[in-house]
Amino acid sequence: MNRTLLHAAMVAALSFPVSAFSADSADIAELKRMILEMKRQHEQQIQALEQRVQQAEALAATAEETAQPTEGKIVAVEEQVQAKPRIGDNRFNPAISLVLQGGYASYSEDPEDFHLEGMPLGGEARLQDEGLALWETELTVSANVDNLFYGQATIGMHTHDGETETDVEEAFVDTLALPAGLGLRFGRFYSSVGYLNEKHTHVWDFADAPLAYQAFLGGQYRDDGIRASWIAPLDELFVEVGAETLRGDNYPGGGNSGDFGAVQNLFAKVGGDIGPDNSWQLGVSRMDVDVDDRSAGGHAHDHGGESPSFNGDSDLTVLDAVWKTDLGGERALIFQGEYFWRDEDGQVSLSEGAGDALFDYDGDQDGGYLQGIFQFNRQWRAGLRYDRLSADNDLTMVSNTTGEADDDIFEESGYQSSNGDPDRWATMVDWSPSEFSRLRLQYARDDSREDTDDQVYLQYIMTLGAHGAHQY
Amino acid sequence: MKPQVKQLAGLLAACLLTGSVHAKLNIFACEPEWAALTRELAGEHATVFAATHAGQDPHYVQAKPSLIAKLRSADLAVCTGAELETGWIPMLQRRARNPKVLPGKPGYFEATQQVVLLEKPAKLDRAEGDVHGDGNPHIQLDPRRVLEVAKALSSRLQQLDPGNKPAYESRLQDFVTQWNSSIERWQAQAEGLKGKRAVVHHREWVYLLDWLGIQRAGSLEPKPGIPPNMAHLADLKKQQADLIILSPANDTKPSAWLQEQTGTPVVVLPHTVGAVPNSDDLFGFFDEIIRRLSESVET
Numbered sequence: 138m139n140r141t142l143l144h145a146a147m148v149a150a151l152s153f154p155v156s157a158f159s160a161d162s163a164d165i166a167e168l169k170r171m172i173l174e175m176k177r178q179h180e181q182q183i184q185a186l187e188q189r190v191q192q193a194e195a196l197a198a199t200a201e202e203t204a205q206p207t208e209g210k211i212v213a214v215e216e217q218v219q220a221k222p223r224i225g226d227n228r229f230n231p232a233i234s235l236v237l238q239g240g241y242a243s244y245s246e247d248p249e250d251f252h253l254e255g256m257p258l259g260g261e262a263r264l265q266d267e268g269l270a271l272w273e274t275e276l277t278v279s280a281n282v283d284n285l286f287y288g289q290a291t292i293g294m295h296t297h298d299g300e301t302e303t304d305v306e307e308a309f310v311d312t313l314a315l316p317a318g319l320g321l322r323f324g325r326f327y328s329s330v331g332y333l334n335e336k337h338t339h340v341w342d343f344a345d346a347p348l349a350y351q352a353f354l355g356g357q358y359r360d361d362g363i364r365a366s367w368i369a370p371l372d373e374l375f376v377e378v379g380a381e382t383l384r385g386d387n388y389p390g391g392g393n394s395g396d397f398g399a400v401q402n403l404f405a406k407v408g409g410d411i412g413p414d415n416s417w418q419l420g421v422s423r424m425d426v427d428v429d430d431r432s433a434g435g436h437a438h439d440h441g442g443e444s445p446s447f448n449g450d451s452d453l454t455v456l457d458a459v460w461k462t463d464l465g466g467e468r469a470l471i472f473q474g475e476y477f478w479r480d481e482d483g484q485v486s487l488s489e490g491a492g493d494a495l496f497d498y499d500g501d502q503d504g505g506y507l508q509g510i511f512q513f514n515r516q517w518r519a520g521l522r523y524d525r526l527s528a529d530n531d532l533t534m535v536s537n538t539t540g541e542a543d544d545d546i547f548e549e550s551g552y553q554s555s556n557g558d559p560d561r562w563a564t565m566v567d568w569s570p571s572e573f574s575r576l577r578l579q580y581a582r583d584d585s586r587e588d589t590d591d592q593v594y595l596q597y598i599m600t601l602g603a604h605g606a607h608q609y
Numbered sequence: 610m611k612p613q614v615k616q617l618a619g620l621l622a623a624c625l626l627t628g629s630v631h632a633k634l635n636i637f638a639c640e641p642e643w644a645a646l647t648r649e650l651a652g653e654h655a656t657v658f659a660a661t662h663a664g665q666d667p668h669y670v671q672a673k674p675s676l677i678a679k680l681r682s683a684d685l686a687v688c689t690g691a692e693l694e695t696g697w698i699p700m701l702q703r704r705a706r707n708p709k710v711l712p713g714k715p716g717y718f719e720a721t722q723q724v725v726l727l728e729k730p731a732k733l734d735r736a737e738g739d740v741h742g743d744g745n746p747h748i749q750l751d752p753r754r755v756l757e758v759a760k761a762l763s764s765r766l767q768q769l770d771p772g773n774k775p776a777y778e779s780r781l782q783d784f785v786t787q788w789n790s791s792i793e794r795w796q797a798q799a800e801g802l803k804g805k806r807a808v809v810h811h812r813e814w815v816y817l818l819d820w821l822g823i824q825r826a827g828s829l830e831p832k833p834g835i836p837p838n839m840a841h842l843a844d845l846k847k848q849q850a851d852l853i854i855l856s857p858a859n860d861t862k863p864s865a866w867l868q869e870q871t872g873t874p875v876v877v878l879p880h881t882v883g884a885v886p887n888s889d890d891l892f893g894f895f896d897e898i899i900r901r902l903s904e905s906v907e908t
Contacts, residue, residue, distance in 0.1 A: 284711070287703055314708035318681060368706050370682050375674030408674025413662050416673045461673075465664065466860075515669070516836070571834065572696075573735060607671040607696035 231280030231288075232603035236339045239271040240577075240596035246588055253352050253585055255528030255554030256502055257434015257445065260355015260388030263297075265345065265594070271296050272596070273338060275306065279603075287311040291337070307359065322364040327357065328381055329366075329404045330422045331475050332457035334358055336608060342471075343565055344579045344594040347506040348524040349477045353453055355388030362398055375408040375418070389424075389451050391431025399427040408609075414463040418609065419456075426451040428483065434551030445550045447498065449483010459609075469512040476505035484535065487550055492538030494546045499531040504559075516569050524561040526585070528554035559585030563592075573600045634770050637680050637710070639688035639698065640667050641882040642749040643720060643758075645891045647687055649784050650763050654773045658683075663884035666858060667693055668739070668834075672700040680705035683716070685769055687762065690719025691726060691746035715768055721746055723761040724754040727815050738832025749881060751816035752792050752895055759784060791892060795899045796821075802902055808845060808873065810837075810855035810864060813880055817898065826850040829863045837863035846870050852905050856880035876905035 242248070248264040265272055272295070279289035293306040309324035327335045333350065334357055346356050366379025385392065385399025392399070401424070408418030428451050432444040457475040464470060481500035486493060504526030512518045530552055534543045547553040563581035575598040583590040634655040638644035644659035651657070658679050661667050667689070670676075680686060680701050688694050702711055709716035726744025733742050748754045763781040767774045803822040807814070810829045818825055826848045831841040842863055853864045853875045864875045878898050879885040888897040 281712075284713075311703060313703065313711060315706070316708075318706040320706050368677065368681050368704075371678055372682060373675070373678065375678040406674070409678070410673070410675040413664075416675060418674050461671075463665070466858075467666075514836075571735070571739070604692070604695045606700040607669070608700065609671045609673045 229280075231278045234277050234600055234602040234605065236273075236275040236277070236337075237599040237601070238273045238275075238339055238597065239269075240265075240344070240594055241269045242267055243593040244590055245592075246586060246590040250586070252434065252551060253348065253526060253528075253559050254557075255500070255530050255552065256352040256526065257551035258351060258355070259431060259433030260358070262346075262351040262356045262388070264592075266297065275337065275339070277603075281313065282310070285312060285314050287313055318368040318370055320366055320368070322366075323362070325359060325361045326364070327359045328383060328400075328402055328424070329364065329379060330354070330358060330402055330424050330453070331455040331477070332418075332420055332459060332473065333475065339598045339600070340605070340608060342473075342508065342510050342518075342520050343522055343563055344577055344596045345563075345581075345592075347475070347522070348526050348559060348561055348585060349475065349504045349506055352502070352504065352526055353389065353477050353479055358387060358389065360384050360387050360390065360400060362400070366404075373409060375406070378405045379403070385426060385429070388431065388433065389426050389453065390428065391426075391447065392429040399429065401425045414465075416461050416609070418459045420458075422455045422457075424453040424455075426453070428481075445485050445487035445552065447481070447483055447485050449481060449498070451479065451481045454478045467512065467514040471510040471512070472508070473510075474505060474507040476503070478503040485532075485550060485552055487546070489539040489541060489546065489549070492540060494537045494539050494541075494543075495535045496537075496543075496547070496550075496552075497531075497533040497535060498552055500528065500552070501530065502526070502528040502554075517566070518569075519566045520564065522563045522565075524563070525558060526560070527558040530554045557584075561585060572604070574598070634684045634766065635682055637683035637686040639686065639694050640749070641884075642755075642891070642894070643687040643689070645882040645889075645894070646755065646759055646762060647766075649891060650759060650777065650780055651766055652776070652780055654770065654776060655766070663879070663881050664858065668696065670694070670697045672697045672704060676701055677704045680710060681707050683707060683710055685716045685718060685765070686710045687718045687720070689721055689746050689748070691721035691743040692741045693721075693746040715765065718762060718765050720758045720762075721748055724748055724757045727819060728812070738830070739834030745812065745815050747813040747880070748816055750814060750898075751820045752788065752795065753820060754816060755891065756785065756788055756792075759788070787892070791895065795895055798899050798903055802906060805851040805906060806849060808848060808850045808853045808867065810853075810859040813856070814854055814878075817878075821902075829853075829855070829867070836860070842867060852876055852902075854878055857884050874905045876901050878902070 242265040244264065244267055248267050251264045252258060274294040275291055277289065277291045279287070282288045288310050290308040291306040293304055295302050305325060307326050309322050309326040312321045315321065329335055331354070333341065333347070334354060338357070350356060360383035362381055362383030364379055364381040366377055369376035381400075381402040381404075382398035383400040383402070384390065390400050402422060404420065404422035406418060406420045408416070410416050428447055428449055431447045433447065434445060455475060455477050458473070460472045462470045479500065479502045481498065481502075483498060484495055485498045486495045504524070506522055506524045508520060508522035510518055510520040532547050532552055534546070537543055537546060539546060561581055561583040563579060565577055565579035567575055567577035569575040577594070577596040577598070579594040579596065581592040583592055634651065636647050636651065636655045636657045638647055638657055638659050640661055641659050641663055644657050647655060647657045660676055660679065661670055676697070688698055702717075708714070711717060721743065726746070726748070729744035730737065730740045730742065733740060748758070759781065763777050767777045770777070799821045804824070806824045806826040807818060808827050808829065809825060812828050812830070812833050815825070827845050827850070829837040829842065829845065831838060845867060850871070850873050853867055853873050855861070855864050855875065855877055856879070857877055858880065867873065868875045877885070878901055879888040879894055882891060882894045883889050885897055888894040
């Protein structure tokens with residue numbers, strides 16, 4: 138019944154434009170006959186194809202039983218496989234994945250007031266918007282360009298204070314075929330400083346960045362530049378050493394101040410296995426930044442004035458360590474820690490009211506985090522993290538025409554270190570129904586400000602499209 | 610030059626040259642079954658490293674530092690393919706700085722490219738669980754397919770190491786002869802299994818069932834990679850089955866529950882070489898599978 142209706146509809150649809158030239162019923166009958174004929178032919182073709190598939194499967198299942206090894210035959214197997222046709226341009230489409238991140242955030246203190254005394258925040262360092270919100274939407278496209286290059290780009294979309302920002306998070310090219318274990322990366326990429334910095338937020342184990350990342354890397358540091366690195370030809374031990382030179386447009390940089398980049402980073406990683414079930418990696422990196430007018434911190438939003446601006450040198454040293462143990466079944470333990478030490482030297486200027494102030498700044502700051510994750514099975518994990526920071530800054534006023542006391546200027550600039558060291562405890566549990574979805578509940582007790590901030594996050598991470606890499 | 614500096618320079622030179630000096634092929638096998646097959650076919654002409662062991666699920670492996678180091682100096686990587694290692698092999702290939710083992714190069718061999726795959730999904734939708742677009746990748750469980758892979762792998766070894774071609778040829782001849790007679794023996798032993806109905810834990814046994822003519826009555830996982838749940842297990846109770854198959858890596862609770870409810874015997878089979886005792890090479894692997902299967906239906 139349905140089929141007749143369908144045929145009638147098809148005939149009607151086809152005959153409509155035809156009728157403009159001829160409404161002859163003989164034509165309609167002819168059309169109908171043609172359609173029926175086409176349908177019959179298609180059904181026959183499908184039946185024939187089904188038969189061929191069945192025959193091929195039967196053949197594949199029995200062929201081996203009778204196969205006798207001869208040299209000609211073996212070569213033929215190999216060549217046949219290599220000649221497998223790959224038809225159409227679509228086969229060359231790059232891998233595309235879309236990561237949806239969002240959730241709910243709740244704070245007992247005002248998130249807009251988030252700051253770390255003596256370590257003025259720059260870059261993307263801030264707390265997630267309070268309430269239910271989209272956090273980050275990332276579109277990543279990647280493929281081998283040819284036999285020499287691999288390319289990858291990530292377009293990120295963020296909403297902050299009701300504004301949607303779209304930016305090119307990463308867009309880089311890797312070489313694939315340089316000799317002797319050498320490799321180059323150029324374009325825009327996350328710097329190989331520390332352990333977590335190179336990883337996208339959706340593979341992080343906690344909903345937010347460690348305090349040290351907020352303080353020293355503006356949340357996460359990426360920039361335009363070039364990286365060269367070398368992997369040693371050792372059998373049992375992974376050793377990589379590398380150097381990066383980056384523009385310095387993003388925090389902790391403060392503007393490009395030379396042809397060869399304002400940020401120089403040297404790094405080394407060593408890693409390996411201990412027994413079949415334990416793996417480890419240690420890293421060290423040293424980032425020297427030539428800072429030119431880096432605006433950060435200050436309680437600027439209270440006054441509507443400009444943020445204080447820093448000129449000088451900033452040297453950051455990072456040590457990182459990771460240890461992973463498979464406990465059998467699907468259970469695993471992962472420990473990870475990073476320690477940052479920063480030395481900053483230069484001058485800070487700011488405008489206040491009708492005048493300006495300029496002071497010498499010699500900063501000595503350190504801090505880091507330690508975390509442990511326990512994986513119960515493929516779906517459930519729980520984790521604990523401890524953050525701590527400490528700043529010891531020397532400030533000396535050079536000139537002050539603002540009319541305010543020097544101490545008030547220091548306090549307002551955010552460069553004055555306080556006696557209390559910021560620290561934070563965070564705990565999380567997450568559930569991953571599949572490799573492509575994850576829901577996370579996190580609670581943190583943040584003592585980085587005068588009053589304790591109770592932070593609760595409920596986060597979702599959804600991956601559509603290409604299967605992500607299991608990055609170590 | 611100070612002596613230490615000289616030593617260091619010598620060490621560095623040695624490091625840079627090692628790639629061209631060693632005579633043996635350096636082979637990186639993604640799974641234990643391909644390590645075992647490569648050992649059969651290459652013997653003393655290759656050093657074989659197994660990237661994963663039987664206690665690991667080869668899908669969930671990470672691109673860990675030791676694997677980068679191993680792939681860095683490999684002449685050949687032997688993997689399953691069909692997206693089984695999609696989470697780590699592409700990343701290792703990019704990180705290892707070894708152009709020899711990049712996709713499309715003779716130094717990268719995928720076993721699933723050499724045989725016809727079963728269960729190629731008609732549509733790709735992750736609502737169907739962890740599906741593989743090219744078909745089911747667990748071909749190591751069909752000795753007929755292993756034979757096809759062996760032939761292709763041997764010719765790849767001959768291509769990469771032409772100096773030892775006669776040795777590879779004769780090793781292949783020996784392997785094929787032994788393997789064919791073993792297949793006959795296994796098939797004879799498993800004659801009684803034909804037409805039996807099996808419930809499997811994960812859908813990795815399709816090639817074994819296909820080879821032995823066993824029907825799949827259902828799987829404990831409602832969808833590939835999705836853990837069993839009570840509603841689905843209750844449905845399975847209604848299925849008539851002669852045995853329940855799982856691997857040592859699987860959770861034993863769901864199968865134990867079903868056995869208690871229905872009385873269907875449970876059999877733990879090695880899903881890869883070395884997964885149970887006495888399965889440390891390919892012959893032992895299938896001996897053990899057939900022995901355990903036969904015992905389970907006799908009792």
